[in-house]
Amino acid sequence: MSMPVVDEAANVLADPTVYTDEKRLHAALSALRAGNPVARVEVPGYKPFWALTKHADIMAVERADKRFTNWPRPVLMTAQSDEMQAAVGIKTLIHMDDPQHRVVRAIAADWFAPKAMRAMKLRIEELAVRYVDRMRDTGGECDFVGEVAVNFPLYVIMSLLGVPESDFPLMLKLTQELMGNDDAELTRSTPADETTNALIEMFAYFQKLTESRRAHPTDDLASTIANATIDGEPLSDVDIVSYYAIIATAGHDTTSSSISGGLRALIENPDQLDRLRGDLGLMPKATEEIIRWVTPVKAFMRTAAEDSVINGVTIPAGDSLLLSYVSANRDEDVFDDPFRFDVGREPNKHVAFGYGVHFCLGAALARMEISSFFNELLPRLTSVELAGEPELTATTFVGGLKRLPIRFTLD
Structure with missing residues (x-):
């Protein structure tokens, strides 16, 4: 058992621009x-954490959800943002642990079950x-991200929630500000202020939606959440x-990043x-x-509930761990030629969706959504190429391309 060697390479994981x-x-x-x-990562502006980069270590932590908890630090943010979120009191599914997580997750589970997916x-x-x-x-010729990729999954998830189409632009703006607050181009002000403003605006919007669905329930996910009870x-x-916020953001930005990043991979x-x-x-x-x-979700965080040993390194109780999904999905011990894009790859034990109870x-x-889009696009696509340099979002959590200029011919 040994302590890790100090390594400047790990500091990049607290640098949004590295992505x-x-x-x-x-x-x-x-x-x-x-x-x-x-x-071990100790950089100014962030509370210290341990960075895990091997697939096997990340899977071991994901499986041990009692020993490594989501609460109180599920996402890597600055210390200032950590304090702000604690003050606001936001606690989504990604902040919860069992048994609370299991009960709250069950409220919306039927909307994402196989029967519901077949209906959709x-x-x-x-x-x-x-x-x-x-x-x-x-x-x-277009910017595929701004004109196509962000709108398709936005329409799907907002329709599922029951948000009127006239409000889709507002939801796009708020989800991008919440998920893209590390990117200077996507923020209104400082990242902490940006997150606060977007949260306040989203809370106000969904509070009105809750009142409406309680007074007049409809057949949508918003009504299910608004009228749910526990005990x-x-x-x-x-x-x-x-609950609304995590559905709206997680159901949109991750899929749009996958669709645009998928097209870029096919072009290249x-x-x-x-x-x-x-x-x-x-x-x-x-x-x-x-x-x-x-890998649109770059990493999640866990907190050690007890003293633990990971890959020979002692993790004291109370310390935070960053699970680098981006790294796990390029692990040479798991994937043959991991830096090769292979549409027929099998097996493909990626951890982009996490593992276990979460x-x-x-x-x-x-x-x-991804398969339906490409099943429609590819038979009609006769040519496609880059029409400029792709640009990626600065982030430490969720992100992908923010611009993908392309030139194409399409039936």
Whole structure:
């Protein structure tokens, strides 16, 4: 048993800008996996944490949900933002541990179950046609992110919630501000102020939606959440709005990042584009590879509930751990040639959706949206190329491309 070697490479995980430079990011993560897979990180502005970069170590922590808890620090944020969120009192599914997590998750679980997904399939396929048509109507050149990728999953998740279409632009703005508050281009002011303002605005919006659904319930997820009870008692206003917020943000930004990042990967790997276009039966495997390749959720945090040992390193009770999903999804011990994009990759044991009790609630919906979109796009796509440099979002949590300029011909 030994203490880890101090390694400057681990500090990049607290630098949002590193996620805009994939070469630098993966060089650092590869070095950590090889030489310091459980690394102590102490950088100004953040509470200290341990960075885990090996797939096996991350899976071990995910499985031991009693020993490594989500509360009180599920996401890497600055110390200032940690304090702000604690003061606001927001506690979403990602902040909760069992048994509370199990009970609260069950409120919306039926909306994401296989039966519900089968019922939604036709509607999602119709929306895929709409947004591929919209892509065609741009005239053969567009920013794929801003004009297509962010709107398709936004429409799906907001329709599921029951948000009127006239309010979709507001929801897009608020979700981008919440998820993109580390990116200077996406913020209104300082990151902490930005998060506070977006949370306040989102809370106000969803509070009105709750009042409406309690007075006049409808057949949508918002009504289910607004009228839910636990042990005969309704959810608190903060709990209800927190539930809406995690559904709205997690159900939108992650999928839009996967769709845009998937298209970029296909453009940059034309052999795989041709392979998939020639055999759409590969789409289920291609969807998993897109999700692995993009890994839109970069990391989650856990807190050690007791003294523990991970890969020979002692983690004292109360210390925080960062689970680097981006690193785990390029782990050479798990994936053959992990830096090769392979639409037929099998097996594909990626951890992009997490694992165990906190496995992503909307995973089946995300998979359906990605596969439906590319099943519609690829048979109609006769050519596609980059029309400029792709740009990635600065983040330490959820993100992907913020611009993907492309030139294409489409039937």
